[in-house]
Amino acid sequence: MSGFDDRKKGQEAKFAFDAEKRFKAEARRNKLLGIWAAELLSLVGDDAKTYAAEVVAADFEEAGDEDVFRKVSADLKAKNIAIGDEVIRQKMQQLAILANEQIAAEG
Template identity: 70%
Template sequence: MSQFDDRQKGQEAKFAFDAEKKFKAEARRNKLLGIWAAELLGLTGDEANAYAAEVVAADFTSAGDGDVLDKVAGDLKAKGVAVDEATVRQKMDALVHIANEQVASEG
């Protein structure tokens, strides 16, 4: 029975580790997306970092990526930046790979 308990604890630890890694990667992707969008919006320095934080926070509005996509695409449209939702989605998809690499390299 001890081997079974050890195995179960190992699987639970791996699940928790994987879930934390996924959460960190999504937050990092959202931050990178926010920085990209901030540049398009003409924001720099502290304003760009504050906007990136808003994008990260937008992910807690509802489940999935739609809330982040809506925020960034809506903000760009409101400022007259000619970037459509498909382009924002493509950027999100590209940044997820970069974010995963960064989180993995941090350990």
């Protein structure tokens, strides 16, 4: 029975590790997206950092990526910046790949 318990604990630890890695990668992607959008919004310095943090925080409104997408899309539209929704979604996908690579490189 000890081997089974050890294997169960190992799988639980791997699940927790994978979940934490996913969370970090999503947060990193959202921060990178916020920085990208801040540049489009002509925000610099602390204003850009604050905006990126707001994008990260938007992800806690509901499950999935739609809350982050809606925030960035609405903010760009509010400033009359002509970036299509598909461009934002593509950028989110590109940044997700980059964020995963960065998290993996950090160990």
